[in-house]
Amino acid sequence: MEKLIQQIKQGKVWPFPGGIHPPGQKAQSNTQAIKRLPLPEKLVVPLKQHIGANGQLIVDKGQSVLKGQALTKPVANWSVPVHAPTSGVIADICQMPSAHPSALPELSIIITPDGHDTWCELSPVTEPTTLSHEQLIDIIHNSGIAGMGGAGFPTYIKADSRKPIEFFIVNAVECEPYITADDVLMREHAEQIVKGIELMQQLLSPTLTIIGIEDNKPQAIAAMKQASQHNDKIIVQTVPTVYPSGGEKQLIQLLTDKEVPSGGIPADIGVLVQNVGTLFAIEQAVYQGKPLIERVVTVTGNTIHNAGNVWALLGTEIKHLLDCQGFSPVPQQRVVMGGPMMGFTLPTVRIGVVKTTNCILAPDHSELAEPGPEQACIRCSACADACPASLLPQQLQWFAKSKEYDKLKEYNLFDCIECGACAYVCPSEIPLVQYYRVAKVEIKEQQAEQVKAERAKERFELRKERLEREQEARQNRHKRKPAAAKSADEKQKVADALARVKKSDDKADNKSAVAAAIARAKAKKQTGELEPDNTAVAQERAARKEQARAYKAQKAESNENTNDTPADDKKAAVAAAIARAKAKKATKTESTETTDAPVDDKKAAVAAAIARAKAKKAAQNESNENTDAPADDKKAAVAAAIARAKAKKAAKENESQPTDEVTTESEPSQESEPAAHNAEDKKKAAVAAAIARAKAKKAAKENDSQPTDEVTTESELSQESEPVSRNAEDKKKAAVAAAIARAKAKKRQQEGSDQS
Amino acid sequence: MTLFYALLALGSLALIFGLILGFAAVRFRVQGSPIVEQIDTILPQTQCGQCGYPGCRPYAEAIANGDEINKCPPGGEATVKKLADLMGVEAKPLAGGEQAEPVKTVAYIREDECIGCTKCIQACPVDAIVGATRQMHTVLIDECTGCDLCVEPCPVDCIDMLPVETTKQTWKWQLDAIPVTQID
Numbered sequence: 001m002e003k004l005i006q007q008i009k010q011g012k013v014w015p016f017p018g019g020i021h022p023p024g025q026k027a028q029s030n031t032q033a034i035k036r037l038p039l040p041e042k043l044v045v046p047l048k049q050h051i052g053a054n055g056q057l058i059v060d061k062g063q064s065v066l067k068g069q070a071l072t073k074p075v076a077n078w079s080v081p082v083h084a085p086t087s088g089v090i091a092d093i094c095q096m097p098s099a100h101p102s103a104l105p106e107l108s109i110i111i112t113p114d115g116h117d118t119w120c121e122l123s124p125v126t127e128p129t130t131l132s133h134e135q136l137i138d139i140i141h142n143s144g145i146a147g148m149g150g151a152g153f154p155t156y157i158k159a160d161s162r163k164p165i166e167f168f169i170v171n172a173v174e175c176e177p178y179i180t181a182d183d184v185l186m187r188e189h190a191e192q193i194v195k196g197i198e199l200m201q202q203l204l205s206p207t208l209t210i211i212g213i214e215d216n217k218p219q220a221i222a223a224m225k226q227a228s229q230h231n232d233k234i235i236v237q238t239v240p241t242v243y244p245s246g247g248e249k250q251l252i253q254l255l256t257d258k259e260v261p262s263g264g265i266p267a268d269i270g271v272l273v274q275n276v277g278t279l280f281a282i283e284q285a286v287y288q289g290k291p292l293i294e295r296v297v298t299v300t301g302n303t304i305h306n307a308g309n310v311w312a313l314l315g316t317e318i319k320h321l322l323d324c325q326g327f328s329p330v331p332q333q334r335v336v337m338g339g340p341m342m343g344f345t346l347p348t349v350r351i352g353v354v355k356t357t358n359c360i361l362a363p364d365h366s367e368l369a370e371p372g373p374e375q376a377c378i379r380c381s382a383c384a385d386a387c388p389a390s391l392l393p394q395q396l397q398w399f400a401k402s403k404e405y406d407k408l409k410e411y412n413l414f415d416c417i418e419c420g421a422c423a424y425v426c427p428s429e430i431p432l433v434q435y436y437r438v439a440k441v442e443i444k445e446q447q448a449e450q451v452k453a454e455r456a457k458e459r460f461e462l463r464k465e466r467l468e469r470e471q472e473a474r475q476n477r478h479k480r481k482p483a484a485a486k487s488a489d490e491k492q493k494v495a496d497a498l499a500r501v502k503k504s505d506d507k508a509d510n511k512s513a514v515a516a517a518i519a520r521a522k523a524k525k526q527t528g529e530l531e532p533d534n535t536a537v538a539q540e541r542a543a544r545k546e547q548a549r550a551y552k553a554q555k556a557e558s559n560e561n562t563n564d565t566p567a568d569d570k571k572a573a574v575a576a577a578i579a580r581a582k583a584k585k586a587t588k589t590e591s592t593e594t595t596d597a598p599v600d601d602k603k604a605a606v607a608a609a610i611a612r613a614k615a616k617k618a619a620q621n622e623s624n625e626n627t628d629a630p631a632d633d634k635k636a637a638v639a640a641a642i643a644r645a646k647a648k649k650a651a652k653e654n655e656s657q658p659t660d661e662v663t664t665e666s667e668p669s670q671e672s673e674p675a676a677h678n679a680e681d682k683k684k685a686a687v688a689a690a691i692a693r694a695k696a697k698k699a700a701k702e703n704d705s706q707p708t709d710e711v712t713t714e715s716e717l718s719q720e721s722e723p724v725s726r727n728a729e730d731k732k733k734a735a736v737a738a739a740i741a742r743a744k745a746k747k748r749q750q751e752g753s754d755q756s
Numbered sequence: 757m758t759l760f761y762a763l764l765a766l767g768s769l770a771l772i773f774g775l776i777l778g779f780a781a782v783r784f785r786v787q788g789s790p791i792v793e794q795i796d797t798i799l800p801q802t803q804c805g806q807c808g809y810p811g812c813r814p815y816a817e818a819i820a821n822g823d824e825i826n827k828c829p830p831g832g833e834a835t836v837k838k839l840a841d842l843m844g845v846e847a848k849p850l851a852g853g854e855q856a857e858p859v860k861t862v863a864y865i866r867e868d869e870c871i872g873c874t875k876c877i878q879a880c881p882v883d884a885i886v887g888a889t890r891q892m893h894t895v896l897i898d899e900c901t902g903c904d905l906c907v908e909p910c911p912v913d914c915i916d917m918l919p920v921e922t923t924k925q926t927w928k929w930q931l932d933a934i935p936v937t938q939i940d
Contacts (some may be wrong), residue, residue, distance in 0.1 A: 102927040438928050445926055453801035456901045459882040460803045460811060 004257065005208055009235060014257040016250045018388040019242040020421045022177050022341070024216060025367075029300040031221035032308040034188060039322045043085050043111045043315035044096050044352035045071065050146035051153050052078030057515060059109065063090050066120035070293050071109050082145045083291040084120075088113040099337060099354045101344035101400035108352070111315065120275075122289035128199055136203055136286070142283035144292045144355075149246075149275030150338065152356040155282065158272060160204050166270035167256050168206035170197060170279060172213045172220065173239060176339030179359040181296040182276045184222035184309045186213075189280055190227035190288075196279030196544035197234060199286055205271060209234045210255050212240045243341065244419040248273050250313035250388050262415050277358070297353060299325045303333065316351040322349065323663045329362070336361040340368055341420040361663035375428040383432060389415050393422040393432050400439040405446065408439055416440075498639055792820045793841075798838045800828045803881035805901030811881065819843065826851045830902070832858045861902040861917040863895045867913035876906035876915060 042424050047054045055072030056079075059065060065084040069124060091112045095105035126138070141309045149171055170193075174182045186193060192364035197209055211228070215238045228234040239245055239254055249260045252274060258269050266273055279294060282292045293314055300307040305326030312321055318335060334345040337351075339359055361368075383393035391412060399407040416436050423432045795816035802812070807827035809815040820823055825839040826848040833850070840847035865876070865885070877883075884900045886895030895906075901932040907915050 018897065098924070101929065102922075102924060102928075104922065104924055104927060106924075301866050434929050441926065441928050449800070452901075453797075453799075455899070456801040456882050457796070457805065459884070459899065460801070463881065463883050464811075 005734055008208065008210065008237070008256065011237065013237065013239055013254050015240070015242070016388050017087040018386045018421060019244065019250075020386050020424055020425065022243055024241070025048050025177045025300075026180050026183070026216065028307040029178070029298050029309060032184075034184055034296055034309045034311055037316070037321070038115065038310050039113045039115060040313070040316050040320040041112075042091065042317070043088075043113065044317060044350075045082050045085065045111065045315035046098055046106045046354060047072055047082060048081050048095065048106060048354065049099075049152060049354040049356065050313070051151060052076075052080060054074060054107070055079045055081045057109075059090055059093075061093050063088055064088070064114075065090060065111065068122065068293060069120045069709065070142070070144075070291070078154055078157065080146050080156070081142060082109075082112060082314070083144055083293050085293040085315050086111070087116050087118040097348060097351055097359060099345075099346075099351050103347040108315075124289035125286050128286050129202065131286075133203060136199065140282055141287055142291070143281070145269070145278060145281045145285060146292075146355050147275060147294060148281065148355060148358070150342070150356050150358065152354075155274070155278055156276070158267075159182070159200065161204060161267050161272060163267040164270060165204040165206045165267065165272045166208070166475065167252075167272075168197075168200060168209040168624070169251060169255055169271060169273045170206055170211040170276060171246060171248070171273050172211055172217075172224070172276045173251060174217070175214060175243045175246035176341050176359075177243075178300050178361055178625060179298050180300075181298045181309055181358045183217045183220050185280060185296050186217070187223050190220075190223035192277050193276050193284040194227040194234070194283075195229070197228070198231065198282035199282055200274060200279065201233065206233075206272070210241050211236045212245075212251055212255050213237070214245065216241045237395045244388055244417070244421060247388065247417050247419055249417065253645070262412060264364055266654050273408060282498045292355060295353070295355065295357070297321065297357055298359040299362075300755065302357065302367050303328055303330055303362045306444040312353045312357075314355060317349065318346060318351055318353070318360055319349040321353070322362060322636060327362060330364045332365075333362065334370075336363070336368075341424065342418065354651050371431065372429045374430050377428055377430060382427065386421040386425045388419060388421060389417060391416055396439075397430060397432055397435055400435040403439075403442070405439065405443050408443065413439060413443070461627050461658065524540070557622035582723055586655045616740075689717050759887055794815050794842055795819050795822075795839065798835060798842065799828060800831045802901035804830055804901070804905060805881075806830065806903075813929060815904045824848070824851065830858050860920040860921055861904075862897050862900040863902070863904075863906055864916045864918045865895055866895050866914040866916065867892045867894060869912055871873075871912055873911055875909040875911065879909045881905060906908040 001579075026594050047057070050118055054078040056075045057071070059069075059071050065071065065088065067084060067087045069084045071084055072079075074081050089109045091111055092110040094108065094110070096108040096110070097103040098106035100106075118579050123674055128136065131139075137156050137160050139157055141154075145155040147153040147155060166422075170181055172186060174180070197211075203211060209231075211234065213224065215221075215235060221236060221238055225236045226237060237255055239251075244250055245254055248266060252266055252269075253259055254622065255273060258271060260266050260271075261268060281292045281295075285292065294311050295314065296309050297308075297312040298309050299321050304322070305328065310321060310325070318337070322335070335346045335349055337346050337357055337360060338344060340363070341360065341362060343361060377397065379394060379395060381394060384391075387393055389412075396408060396413055396416070399405075399411065400413075413436060416433075418433050418437060419731050420433050421429065423434075426432060757849055792813070793816075796813050799812040799816055805811065806829050807815040807818075809818055815823070815827065819839065825843060825845065826836050827850075828835050829850060832845075836850065837847050844929060858919045863876075863885075870887075872887060872892060874887065874889055874893070876893060877885045877887060881903060884896045885893050886896065902917065902920075904917060907913075907917060908939055
């Protein structure tokens with residue numbers, strides 16, 4: 001390592017293989033100072049001028065912008081903003097041909113300059129050493145700087161390299177013929193460039209910084225040596241003039257004797273390369289606060305009268321550049337963006353200058369002849385001798401022509417830097433580079449397709465899995481219903497219910513029991529009115545809670561009863577309802593007035609206990625049963641379910657707003673009325689009864705929240721028992737009675753609330 | 757006696773190799789048929805069913821069982837060629853006289869005409885259409901394989917198959933084209 005640095009400091013260079021010596025043609029354009037051009041009529045700024053993603057638009061059509069104002073903001077990774085090159089109005093935001101051999105349209109911002117060239121507010125930094133690493137990276141990022149040597153790699157990513165950098169190389173080689181933009185930039189702005197280098201040194205802290213300049217630029221070498229004198233970590237290295245010594249990998253090999261591994265990046269071997277133009281842009285961004293809005297462009301060629309370098313605002317149409325430098329086109333004029341070796345012929349001159357445009361070449365036919373027809377390869381191997389990457393261009397050509405992509409990869413096609421040296425030396429005028437470019441795109445496309453196919457397969461399989469899962473779930477749902485009904489647990493419940501019905505039948509017939517219940521209720525009402533007792537109320541409340549739960553469970557059972565025994569479901573439903581009513585009544589009596597207890601006191605208590613136990617169990621199952629229950633053809637079950645759901649809702653409402661009881665009370669009554677009127681048989685009457693019960697439950701809950709409202713409860717009780725008893729006799733009567741009961745209940749409630 | 761030793765030696769050798777082979781058969785067992793996997797990776801995974809099988813994998817299995825290799829229109833000639841190489845059979849032109857180089861397309865839903873019936877969502881083999889009942893549907897272009905399966909079920913015919921746009925990344929130099937340039 002020490003030895004290597006020693007050798008570098010002694011000025012040793014390590015020539016790379018191959019390379020060619022095309023005529024320089026630089027004298028045409030490097031004799032004059034960089035010119036400033038008059039403002040063009042319009043500027044076309046593409047959103048994407050680098051490798052990576054678009055920024056996000058932050059301006060609108062018709063908006064006025066100032067010079068240097070950001071037009072986009074970076075969003076995704078690798079996105080770099082663009083800025084307004086001058087002050088003016090945004091005339092349009094639309095698709096325009098891009099600076100690419102295909103000229104495929106790209107979203108661009110069209111600015112009509114107002115001629116004032118007013119800068120927006122800039123925030124220059126005079127002492128960048130005080131800035132943190134992140135702050136400096138942010139400035140570089142937000143100034144929209146991307147590699148200006150040709151590739152347009154976002155500079156902020158390079159500058160934020162996570163890998164340790166040993167050698168920082170400044171690419172000032174400019175090996176391609178005709179181009180002199182970097183040459184004149186170094187002559188005129190060497191100091192700024194060195195400041196830019198020092199900023200990069202601050203970010204990367206490399207062991208050594210090497211500025212590589214070809215020996216055909218003595219003035220630039222002198223200027224850079226002069227400017228970097230104070231910094232002993234910077235050395236200016238003169239390299240022989242060979243094309244393509246300006247290629248990143250070639251320059252690294254030339255200056256440090258290191259080779260970038262195939263498929264790797266320079267940072268892998270501790271080297272980082274930046275173009276001089278980029279470093280100048282970094283200096284401008286930090287010390288001046290100016291974003292990247294202009295660059296030096298060489299306008300040259302035999303058809304240009306006044307060949308030279310100009311400061312071109314990004315987005316300036318090529319036509320404007322040509323016109324300003326005096327352009328007299330020949331027939332079939334070609335205009336090339338970039339140099340004669342790696343540049344491309346523009347399909348139209350109505351394309352804007354972008355961050356990577358370093359040269360506009362407008363040659364006449366004598367200096368850059370139109371390539372002749374391709375001839376057969378004579379296997380002279382001149383291309384292999386010229387290749388700076390030690391590839392076998394001839395082999396690659398065969399494989400590219402026969403579309404043998406695996407072979408191409410095997411022969412390291414992707415290490416080709418597309419420098420064009422092979423095509424330059426080819427005596428058969430085979431456009432070798434073009435073949436490679438097409439093959440590269442094909443291979444990349446195939447790889448992308450492979451990735452996409454993988455993903456499609458994955459998604460297809462996931463979907464299949466999902467469909468299978470859904471199918472299974474559907475089948476299970478169909479199965480679960482009968483299976484559940486048959487389960488031992490359910491059977492037990494049914495048996496219990498029947499037993500209860502029988503028990504009550506044994507004791508007394510329904511009518512007399514109901515009548516007794518009414519009598520009891522009335523009696524209780526009177527006593528309750530006469531002497532309100534808090535303990536009794538508390539007990540009663542507890543009992544009611546239990547009762548409500550038991551009742552819920554019982555109702556669920558009754559539904560199942562109906563389903564299981566369709567033959568006598570009517571009878572069973574009625575019987576169950578009666579049984580429930582009785583059980584409830586019994587519990588009530590038991591808990592509140594033991595003295596008032598009727599003959600069946602004990603038995604009712606037992607029944608209630610059983611009901612409670614079951615209710616608990618049922619309550620646990622209840623929620624999933626409710627949701628899982630499929631649509632039942634039995635109207636009664638549906639109606640009952642609706643009633644239950646409503647009751648639940650109402651109960652919840654009551655819990656949350658206990659003062660609103662009158663209105664909530666009226667709601668269910670409206671529901672129950674039509675139900676009663678529409679009733680055609682006893683089954684429907686049973687439904688009405690169920691609704692009434694639901695209301696009772698709700699009322700019970702209501703009372704939980706209003707402990708003093710004892711009277712209401714009483715009325716509810718009577719109301720609840722009435723329809724049940726009467727539905728056996730007459731549906732109409734039941735409905736009327738229910739309505740009366742409701743009215744009474746309402747009145748009572750009001751009274752009750754007044755009292756309380 | 758010599759005979760006995762010879763038998764013993766051979767017998768023990770046979771036992772040892774038998775054990776090694778037995779172990780190898782268990783340890784290095786091949787799950788499923790690897791040829792089906794290989795065929796499946798060659799197929800374009802559009803899951804379009806144009807081959808007559810419900811997806812690319814069933815067709816891969818069919819090819820492994822001796823079906824024709826030229827039934828995949830989305831794969832085009834390239835796929836047929838690769839399958840021919842893999843299966844060791846002659847490459848044939850695509851069945852049904854399909855064009856050799858398929859144009860890659862993606863589905864596009866004209867959103868103001870979409871009635872939100874979800875039929876296309878159910879038809880899409882790769883879940884590349886999003887939407888809900890009575891809500892507008894749209895296609896995730898990056899996931900769309902261009903299989904055409906959503907076009908048929910649409911009751912209002914609001915799905916178009918558009919060719920995939922060329923981007924700078926997918927653009928290719930036209931080497932045999934005559935360059936025409938105009939300078940204005």
